[in-house]
Amino acid sequence: LQPNWAKLLKPQGICWKKNPEEQTSHFREQFAKKAEAVKQEDMSAYNAFKSCAPVAWSPNLYITLVRGIPGTRRLHRRTLEALRLGKCNRTVMRWNTPTVRGMIQQVKRLVVVETEEMYNARKEKLANQKALRPPLVVNHHAAPAGDPVQ
Numbered sequence: 001l002q003p004n005w006a007k008l009l010k011p012q013g014i015c016w017k018k019n020p021e022e023q024t025s026h027f028r029e030q031f032a033k034k035a036e037a038v039k040q041e042d043m044s045a046y047n048a049f050k051s052c053a054p055v056a057w058s059p060n061l062y063i064t065l066v067r068g069i070p071g072t073r074r075l076h077r078r079t080l081e082a083l084r085l086g087k088c089n090r091t092v093m094r095w096n097t098p099t100v101r102g103m104i105q106q107v108k109r110l111v112v113v114e115t116e117e118m119y120n121a122r123k124e125k126l127a128n129q130k131a132l133r134p135p136l137v138v139n140h141h142a143a144p145a146g147d148p149v150q
Contacts, residue, residue, distance in 0.1 A: 058115035061100065064091040067110040079106050091119075 065085040069077055083103055084092050094100045104113055
C-alpha cells in the first residue's frame with residue numbers, strides 16, 4: 001500500500017492543493033483577506049489611543065483595559081483586579097510607581113497606558129469631535145436663471 005503523501009505532508013492550517021497554480025491563488029486569497037483585515041484594523045481599540053501629545057514623564061498613569069478578561073491567565077486576572085480594572089474600556093488613574101509599572105508590564109497585552117498629558121489630549125480631541133457644529137442647510141429649489149451658482 002502506498003501512503004497518501006498529500007495527507008502526510010499537509011501543513012497545519014494551510015489548504016493543500018496538488019496544482020501549484022491553485023496553491024498560489026489560494027495564498028493570494030489569504031493575502032487579500034489579511035490586507036482587508038489590516039484596513040479594518042483602523043477601528044482597533046489600540047488605534048483609539050494613539051498619542052495625541054508627546055510622551056513625557058508623568059506622576060500619574062491612566063490605564064485602560066482594551067482586551068477582555070475571559071481566557072486570560074489567573075495571574076493576569078488577579079493583576080487586573082489589583083489595578084481595579086474589571087471591565088473592558090474602563091480607565092483608572094494610578095501613581096507612577098515601580099509596583100504599578102511592574103503590574104502593567106505583566107498585563108501589557110491587555111491594557112493601554114497613557115500619561116496625564118496624553119489622556120487630557122485624547123479627551124480634548126474626543127470633545128472636539130462631539131462638539132456641536134453649525135447646521136448644514138441644503139436648498140433644493142432651483143435657482144433663478146439670472147443668478148450665478150454659488
